[in-house]
Amino acid sequence: MAPAGWRGALCRVVAERPRRVDWVLVGAVGLLSILGTLLVWAAGGDTVPGRGTDPQEGDAAALALVQRHATHVAVGAVLCFALAAVDYRMQRAYAPVIYAATLLGLALVLTPLGAEINGSRGWLVVGGVQAQPSELAKVGVILFVAMLLGEPRDGETAPSNRDVLVSLVAVSVPLALVVTQPDLGTALVLAVTFLGMLALSGAPLLWLVGMGLSCVTAALAVWWFDLLQPYQLERVATLIDPTADPAGSGYNANQALIAVGSGGVNGTGLFHGGQTSGHFVPEQHTDFVFTVVAEELGFVGGATVLLLLGVVVWRVLRIGADCEQPFARLVCVGVAVWLLFQSAVNIGMCLGVMPVTGLPLPFLSYGGTATLAQLAAVGLVLGVHARDRGFE
Incomplete structure (x- = not known):
């Protein structure tokens, strides 16, 4: 009889251990x-006191x-x-949970739990331990976008317009929170990662063209209006x-x-x-x-x-x-x-x-x-x- 509870879960992990x-x-x-x-x-480290003396x-x-x-x-x-x-089916199953956890972390940095370091309020400090949720957000966004764009409906071989739109909204939320810190470098990484995943997901070409034009327009607007x-x-x-x-x-x-x-x-x-x-x-x-x-x-x-x-x-x-x-x-x-x-x-x-x-x-x-x-x-x-x- 198979062990119950955590012993059964451990047996399943061992039985499904990586084969390659x-x-x-x-x-x-x-x-x-x-x-x-x-x-x-x-x-x-730049914080080394008195180095050289x-x-x-x-x-x-x-x-x-x-x-x-x-x-x-x-x-x-x-x-x-x-x-x-971990079987990557488990990755897909928990992608929404991981994504929600990253959003929570990004929101918490804007509360008294957040700390400003090097001009960016992007750190959580709890009990003397520092964490930067924007780094973990990269993993959360990748998993969630892969889930949204990587599950075509029956009879389809590529993401639909609805899938692309939902994934765009999903990326925009952490992107806005990261920009608020501000951490423009991480925001740029998130945006480029999303565009790369979208381009290779088989999404309609019109979306890629539209996003490219939007990026160019936004860059020109930022420069023109001195933002x-x-x-x-x-x-x-x-x-x-x-x-x-x-x-x-x-x-x-x-x-x-x-x-x-x-x-x-x-x-x-x-x-x-x-x-x-x-x-x-x-x-x-x-x-x-x-x-x-x-x-x-x-x-x-x-x-x-x-x-x-x-x-x-x-x-x-x-x-x-x-x-x-x-x-x-x-x-x-x-x-x-x-x-x-x-x-x-x-x-x-x-x-x-x-x-x-x-x-x-x-x-x-x-x-x-x-x-x-x-x-x-x-x-x-x-x-x-x-x-x-x-x-x-």
Whole structure:
């Protein structure tokens, strides 16, 4: 007789354990996570007090920072493999619940539980623990949109106009909450991820054309009616001419370029970067972690990071291409677009070809909630790959 209660559930999980593991994807993500931990240690964090004048104090603070990051990676790895063991039919069933939970988190940051950090009220602080709901919202939006666009009605092979409209409304709500914080970088990631999923869902072409025209119109309206904040205008001006205000709005971009250029081919060596150890680049353990790669590991290290990130995106897309079920395929598409776009923006920001947006580099930047969200997304993809193509 089968065990009852939780023992029965455990038996079902074991019986339905993943039958296939994409070790290439696991290996690439693992290498990036290990490298990211070393880079966070090398960067030491901009909050290290007295670094350069009190080496012992600075080393202790850097060690504490890397220990926290390693803990985040370890917890994220456990979460990743736990989700990989979950049948993706369960992902689909709980997509509305996860989506509702992300909306609740995004709404709570606007209450007294929310905290403003680096000019954005996007954090929840409870009992001394910080969490950033907008990072988790990326996972929630991907699952919910995949459910809405990935369930064509009988006799249909692609989302209907009604499906697209409902999914558009579903994305607009978290998008508006994120913009309110304001966190325009994350809002842009959500919008581009949705457009990527919509484009590859087989939705009517008219929707894509209409949304493209709407985006262009909105951008022109923002510029024409001068709706950008002063700091946003400064970022655009810095992108056009980084040397215009090297001690002011262009400081971050200029210092990042100096760090990238000083690495040469082979780099200065891990923990031996002048720009990095001197903390000339702000937020070098989070937003500008790629400058640490370029300076201390050089062109070879930077190219290796790009290769590993490319492998991750390629494997996720390959898994999605092999899926027969639209929901599973769209989950993979959403994760791939998210990781690709965010990586391109972050690295482009460090190279001076993209405006500063505050987006972390996946798997490399320091960040608790971001690390958990990214590894959870990989777990969802592994869960898709682990099962047979199609529902049993």
